[in-house]
Amino acid sequence: MCSAEDEAFLCELELMTTVGCHLCDQAVALMQQVLDGQRFAVDLVDIAYDDQLMARYAEHIPVLLCPHTGDELAWPFDARQLSDFAVRVLAAGVAPGQH
Template structure:
């Protein structure tokens, strides 16, 4: 599968774990990559108090926390239409 999305996260973030569970429930296993913002200075600077954040590689759109499963599903549908 092609990696289409990036989940900006960090170790020990329970909200990030919830967001990843939602991605799996949405059937996106293998289509996203988790990036620890601590390992990327520009991501850390931009998202340190906003994680978890989901980004679409193609459209460059982001979905920031808080979001629920319905909001995630709607956002994903928009991104996949643009892809």
């Protein structure tokens, strides 16, 4: 399970972003501060290369999401909201092999 007890497993998150997005840069910096040392792998997903992602997120980036649980955290978010999101994702758990 993707949980606090499973030290070997990395919870995968995705940050919806695009080139030149200064808010996305701020979100990345905040994630580096808050999630540093925790068991998360964050993939940056450039929505410009996917019409569906562009239609869904163009007006809302940056958006952090857990593809396994469907949880999303839209900007603006602060350190506490990001930490709460991380706890929620870990608590939901993701079975190994589903990542």
